[in-house]
Amino acid sequence: MYNFRKIFSSKFNKAYFDAHYAILKVVAQPETATLDDCTYREDHINIVKTVEKLTPAFFLLNNAQNKFQASLDSQKWLQQQIKTIGISKNAIVIGADFILQSMQSPHTVNNHSPAIPSQYFTNEEDALLWLVGSIKTPSRQKIVT
DSSP, X not given: OOOOEEEEEOSSEEEEEETTTTEEEEEEOGGGGGOOHHHHHHHHHHHHHHXXXXXXXXXXXXXXXXXXXXXXXXXXXXXXXXXXXXXXXXXXXEOHHHHHHHHHOTTXXXXXXXXXXXXXXXXXHHHHHHHTTOOOSTTSOOSBO
């Protein structure tokens, strides 16, 4: 159904684009354990520069393997960056590690209204379905609003 092609690769993230659905997918790598906020921003600036001309409408961030906790400022900053390239909807896939971290830390998830509509999911399939507006059954529910 989806036809993602790789458009960017670094030690920390791999980015893919589906031209038919205009979806930018960024997959965090386990090497994110060595990231700091500055390098996090630099890596995402490089992704945004790479994808600007492709005009994505949707952003899927697969953070299931992510080991880096971005600051709230960097989370807001990323929302602004992707909004400026035309992203209208954002889905974030999180893993069990992230869920456990968020239970232990009250500032893990940005509780402020995001710059664009965003939802958290535990798997990529549901996130993609939500992005393209195809979730029709109650069994496929978002986990955080």
